[in-house]
Amino acid sequence: MTSALHFPALHRTHPRGWINDPNGIMRVDGRWHVYFQYNPYSARHEQIHWGHVSSADLAHWREEPMGPVPREGEADSGGCWSGVGLLDRGPGGRPDGAGVPTLVYSAVDGVDNALSRVVVARTDRGLQQLVDPGRVVAEVPDIPGLIGVRDPFVFEFEGRRWAIQGAGIQSDEHVAPVILLYSCDEIEHWEYVGELLRGDHPVAAQHAPAELWECPQLVQVGERWVLMLSLWYRPEMVARSTVQVNYLVGDLVAAPGGSPRFEPVGGGRVDQGPDFYAPQAVVDAEQGRVLMWGWSWEGLARTQDETDEQGWSGCLTFPRELGLDGDRLVARFPAELRALRGEPLDIARGQGVEAQVDLPAPFRAEVAIQGPATVEQIRGDGRVESLAVHDGGDATVMIDGGILELLPAASTSSTVRLYPAEGDVIRVRGALVDGWLLGG
Known part of the structure; x- marks a missing residue:
C-alpha cells in the first residue's frame, strides 16, 4: 500500500x-x-x-x-x-x-x-x-x-x-x-x-x-x-x-x-x-x-x-x-520547475543570517539558500537525524515526500531518501533566503 x-x-x-x-x-x-x-x-x-x-x-x-x-x-x-x-x-x-x-x-x-x-x-x-x-x-x-x-x-x-x-x-x-x-x-x-x-x-x-x-x-x-x-x-x-x-x-x-x-x-x-x-x-x-x-x-x-x-x-x-x-x-534545477511552487514558506528569521523553517509530513517544499545550512529530520520522540549539510554559497534544496535533493551552485549535489512517520518534522536552518510549498 x-x-x-x-x-x-x-x-x-x-x-x-x-x-x-x-x-x-x-x-x-x-x-x-x-x-x-x-x-x-x-x-x-x-x-x-x-x-x-x-x-x-x-x-x-x-x-x-x-x-x-x-x-x-x-x-x-x-x-x-x-x-x-x-x-x-x-x-x-x-x-x-x-x-x-x-x-x-x-x-x-x-x-x-x-x-x-x-x-x-x-x-x-x-x-x-x-x-x-x-x-x-x-x-x-x-x-x-x-x-x-x-x-x-x-x-x-x-x-x-x-x-x-x-x-x-x-x-x-x-x-x-x-x-x-x-x-x-x-x-x-x-x-x-x-x-x-x-x-x-x-x-x-x-x-x-x-x-x-x-x-x-x-x-x-x-x-x-x-x-x-x-x-x-x-x-x-x-x-x-x-x-x-x-x-x-x-x-x-x-x-x-x-x-x-x-x-x-x-x-x-x-x-x-x-x-x-x-x-x-x-x-x-x-x-x-x-x-x-x-x-x-x-x-x-x-x-x-x-x-x-x-x-x-x-x-x-x-x-x-x-x-x-x-x-x-x-x-x-531547471527554471521550468518553478511551476511547482505554491504558497511561500513561513521562514523564522533569527539574528544575522540564521533562519529556520519546519516542514511537517508529507514534506513537499523548495528552499533557497545563500550560505551554510543544514537539513535535519526531527523524529516524533525528539531524536534528530542529519540529512544533508551545505558548507556555504548558493544552493537549492527540494524535498518531495521521501526524497531530498540538495543542489549547491558550486559544489557537488546530494540525494537522500527518507522515511518519515506521523509527527516527524524536516527542519532546514541556516542562511535561508526564500522558500515555497510544492504542488502540482
Missing part, C-alpha cells in the same frame, strides 16, 4: 512496481519523453520493461504507454535493460528530416545477463507504440576475459555517430573497467572499433575506480567533455555491486583513423548522497543545455519486506541542468 508520507508524488506517477535507471530520454515535437527501467508486477528488480512518462514543461508529467517489453524467445526475453533514445535521421528516417523516434537498449536473455546484446526499436511519432519491436544490432564482442558489457550510449563527434558501452575485462585475478567504442552512422549497423578509455588510465584510476563501468554517459558541457560512470563491482567484492556515480572531465580527440579517444584531466563524484545511481544525460539542443535524471533507490536501511509492503520501489530524481565550475561538475 502506498504511504502518503514518503511517496515522491512529484517525481513519479507509478504507485506500484519497481523503478530503476532512467532511459530513452528525448524531446519530440515539444514534448519530453522519459523512459525508465520498470517492473509493473512487483517492487523487485525482475521482468524489466521500459516504463514511460512525458511532459511539456519538465514539471507536470503523465503516464504513457510502455516502451520495449521482454519477448519470449527473443534476445530480450530476460529483460529490456538500460539504453538511450534518439531521433534517427539516417536511412529509414522521415523524408521531412524530422527523424524517427528510436530506442537503443541492452537486451538480456535471463541466462547470462552480464553479457547483453544491443537492440534497436522504433516507435511511432507520438511515442505511443512500437512500430518495430526491436532487432539485435550488436552482439557481445569477442574480447578475452570480458565479464560484462551493457548500457549503450549514442553520441556525435565531428560529423559522425558513435556509441559506447560499459564493460569489465578480467586479466589473471584483476578486473578492470573499460569503455568500448562502436561506429554506428547507421543506427542498425554497429561496428566495434576498440576502446574509448581504460580503467588503468591514471586519471580514470584515481577518480573512477571500479571493476565495470555501468551506464556511461558522454556529453559536452561547455568547452569540455564529461564522462559519467556508475561504478560496479562483482558481488563477491562488494555486496551491493552498485556503488556510486563518478565523472571524468576532459577532451574528446580524434585518434588515428578518425575514431574518438577520451583524454580525462580530472574528475569527482556526480552526487555525494547515498541514494543516487545510473543517471542519464541528454543534450537539449533547443535550450543549449545538458539535462540529467538519476535513479534514487530505496535507502540501504530499508528492508525488502518493507519495500514489498509499500508496493513500489525507487524513483527518478528531478531533472538537473549540468554545468562546470572549472573542472568540477555542478547542477541546478
Whole structure:
C-alpha cells in the first residue's frame, strides 16, 4: 500500500512496481519523453520493461504507454535493460528530416545477463507504440576475459555517430573497467572499433575506480567533455555491486583513423548522497543545455519486506541542468520547475543570517539558500537525524515526500531518501533566503 508520507508524488506517477535507471530520454515535437527501467508486477528488480512518462514543461508529467517489453524467445526475453533514445535521421528516417523516434537498449536473455546484446526499436511519432519491436544490432564482442558489457550510449563527434558501452575485462585475478567504442552512422549497423578509455588510465584510476563501468554517459558541457560512470563491482567484492556515480572531465580527440579517444584531466563524484545511481544525460539542443535524471533507490536501511509492503520501489530524481565550475561538475534545477511552487514558506528569521523553517509530513517544499545550512529530520520522540549539510554559497534544496535533493551552485549535489512517520518534522536552518510549498 502506498504511504502518503514518503511517496515522491512529484517525481513519479507509478504507485506500484519497481523503478530503476532512467532511459530513452528525448524531446519530440515539444514534448519530453522519459523512459525508465520498470517492473509493473512487483517492487523487485525482475521482468524489466521500459516504463514511460512525458511532459511539456519538465514539471507536470503523465503516464504513457510502455516502451520495449521482454519477448519470449527473443534476445530480450530476460529483460529490456538500460539504453538511450534518439531521433534517427539516417536511412529509414522521415523524408521531412524530422527523424524517427528510436530506442537503443541492452537486451538480456535471463541466462547470462552480464553479457547483453544491443537492440534497436522504433516507435511511432507520438511515442505511443512500437512500430518495430526491436532487432539485435550488436552482439557481445569477442574480447578475452570480458565479464560484462551493457548500457549503450549514442553520441556525435565531428560529423559522425558513435556509441559506447560499459564493460569489465578480467586479466589473471584483476578486473578492470573499460569503455568500448562502436561506429554506428547507421543506427542498425554497429561496428566495434576498440576502446574509448581504460580503467588503468591514471586519471580514470584515481577518480573512477571500479571493476565495470555501468551506464556511461558522454556529453559536452561547455568547452569540455564529461564522462559519467556508475561504478560496479562483482558481488563477491562488494555486496551491493552498485556503488556510486563518478565523472571524468576532459577532451574528446580524434585518434588515428578518425575514431574518438577520451583524454580525462580530472574528475569527482556526480552526487555525494547515498541514494543516487545510473543517471542519464541528454543534450537539449533547443535550450543549449545538458539535462540529467538519476535513479534514487530505496535507502540501504530499508528492508525488502518493507519495500514489498509499500508496493513500489525507487524513483527518478528531478531533472538537473549540468554545468562546470572549472573542472568540477555542478547542477541546478531547471527554471521550468518553478511551476511547482505554491504558497511561500513561513521562514523564522533569527539574528544575522540564521533562519529556520519546519516542514511537517508529507514534506513537499523548495528552499533557497545563500550560505551554510543544514537539513535535519526531527523524529516524533525528539531524536534528530542529519540529512544533508551545505558548507556555504548558493544552493537549492527540494524535498518531495521521501526524497531530498540538495543542489549547491558550486559544489557537488546530494540525494537522500527518507522515511518519515506521523509527527516527524524536516527542519532546514541556516542562511535561508526564500522558500515555497510544492504542488502540482
